[in-house]
Amino acid sequence: MKKALYTLSIVILGFGQLTFGQDDNQKCIKCHGQTSYIAVSKDSTQHKKCLMSSERRIDTALYAKATHGKFSCTDCHDEGYTKVPHDGELKFTEMLNCMDCHGGNKKFKKYNFETIETEAKKSVHYANSKEFNCYKCHNPHTFKNTFTQNNSSSKASIDVCNEMCGSCHNNPDKLSLLTNKKLKPLSEAHAWLPESDHHMQNLRCTDCHGEINNNIASMHNILPASKAVRNCSECHSVNSRLTTTLYKFNSKNERKKYGFFNSAIMNNAYVIGATRNEYFNILSFLLFAGIIAMLLGHYILLKISRKKNKKDVK
Amino acid sequence: MSNKLFLYPSWIRIWHGINGLLCLMLIFTGISMQYSNVSSLLFQLKTAVKIHNICGITLALNYLFYFISNIASGNIRFYKINPLKDMPAVIKQIKYYSFGIFKGEKEPFEINEDRKFNPLQRYIYVKMMYFIIPLIIFTGIGLLIPDILINNVLGKGGFIVAIFTHTIIGFFISIFMIIHFYFAFLSKSLSSIITGWHKIGNHH
Numbered sequence: 001m002k003k004a005l006y007t008l009s010i011v012i013l014g015f016g017q018l019t020f021g022q023d024d025n026q027k028c029i030k031c032h033g034q035t036s037y038i039a040v041s042k043d044s045t046q047h048k049k050c051l052m053s054s055e056r057r058i059d060t061a062l063y064a065k066a067t068h069g070k071f072s073c074t075d076c077h078d079e080g081y082t083k084v085p086h087d088g089e090l091k092f093t094e095m096l097n098c099m100d101c102h103g104g105n106k107k108f109k110k111y112n113f114e115t116i117e118t119e120a121k122k123s124v125h126y127a128n129s130k131e132f133n134c135y136k137c138h139n140p141h142t143f144k145n146t147f148t149q150n151n152s153s154s155k156a157s158i159d160v161c162n163e164m165c166g167s168c169h170n171n172p173d174k175l176s177l178l179t180n181k182k183l184k185p186l187s188e189a190h191a192w193l194p195e196s197d198h199h200m201q202n203l204r205c206t207d208c209h210g211e212i213n214n215n216i217a218s219m220h221n222i223l224p225a226s227k228a229v230r231n232c233s234e235c236h237s238v239n240s241r242l243t244t245t246l247y248k249f250n251s252k253n254e255r256k257k258y259g260f261f262n263s264a265i266m267n268n269a270y271v272i273g274a275t276r277n278e279y280f281n282i283l284s285f286l287l288f289a290g291i292i293a294m295l296l297g298h299y300i301l302l303k304i305s306r307k308k309n310k311k312d313v314k
Numbered sequence: 315m316s317n318k319l320f321l322y323p324s325w326i327r328i329w330h331g332i333n334g335l336l337c338l339m340l341i342f343t344g345i346s347m348q349y350s351n352v353s354s355l356l357f358q359l360k361t362a363v364k365i366h367n368i369c370g371i372t373l374a375l376n377y378l379f380y381f382i383s384n385i386a387s388g389n390i391r392f393y394k395i396n397p398l399k400d401m402p403a404v405i406k407q408i409k410y411y412s413f414g415i416f417k418g419e420k421e422p423f424e425i426n427e428d429r430k431f432n433p434l435q436r437y438i439y440v441k442m443m444y445f446i447i448p449l450i451i452f453t454g455i456g457l458l459i460p461d462i463l464i465n466n467v468l469g470k471g472g473f474i475v476a477i478f479t480h481t482i483i484g485f486f487i488s489i490f491m492i493i494h495f496y497f498a499f500l501s502k503s504l505s506s507i508i509t510g511w512h513k514i515g516n517h518h
Binding site for chain 1 (some may be wrong): 315415
């Protein structure tokens, strides 16, 4: 009976400062934009104040700025939600999938959604959990595509990417929704890595944990930890894997931001050690030394022979 | 009869001067970048990268000016080579620099209004201006705009192929510069590219 009472339905609690645009969304946000709400029994006789779980809470300010921030809640959520308070059973209705809108749509061709889907389905996340979907990493209520924004810096994109991973891998409670495995905290798992803080702040997790893909945004095949990069020379070497991803992104982005000439001049993305090859360096020294020695020899011989020729003439 | 020949019009001298200075800057900054672990070598890495980028773009524009002016002014006639037909003359010139010069022999090819460069000079200049310099410019553009590079060149990333080609050619240009200076110094003809007047009997 009690259970039946709390088959949740909802009623307004607060009159918070809502920045939400759509009128329809206001109805939803009155509860989902708050930390608590009042649950009402089906016969409307009983009320109970409950906490709104963080999973179901919408940050209205972030939503307004998000890529999908102009949408009505029911554009993606079941039509049943148009009636508030809504029936708690609605949570069992099938959710709209990202590919339902983005898949096979010419308008979104440049984002490579099909490649992203294929890559993601190969990933360790899909292999380990049937519950896994795009939303587990990309919160559709706050999502902003940092890689296609003109003013985004690579550091900002790195932070956004890594927050996604951290939202589960630094949060055992959220992680337990997908797996029963107990994973080590990130700091402990990366303790073997020299300068681990530097690496984790200045690289995307996917730079080491993802399968290299030439398009930075399409890198969605997250590999099992056993296949992650552990070899320093994969990045700190001639054919660095970073040159295929972050370097290209940086350069492309700076061009958008500063224009071609400025970005070319301001381009700081010189890949240190890209041609750092011991044999190459030795060879270049030998080449320079050889040429200078040869010319010096030529000049000395010339001086000597000219003196000799003068003497002979005399 | 005048013992002076006017060989280098002002546009060539201006282009040559700018090109030379830019090449020197590119070589110094390039060396600073290549051996950036050698402490305080010529330039700091960040400064070297910036100067290298600016000079590289300017050099590319200067090359474009040369390319167009060379055709428009007709100066390109001095750059015509026939690799097979010219080879005996090129070898003759090499033999002169390797042996004849020590014996006090006369230069095998006199410089005149129709032959501004000796056969070896002409051969090297053509290769430099129509092969080596464009290649370093194109690879340089590729490194500035890496997303235009081909992703896979014979199993290697296009970036790596471009950066190695760029660096190796950089070394060759450095060697060319050293030799170029040496022969200019040897034939006491450094002043002719500044004044435009070539003293007959002085070649490099």
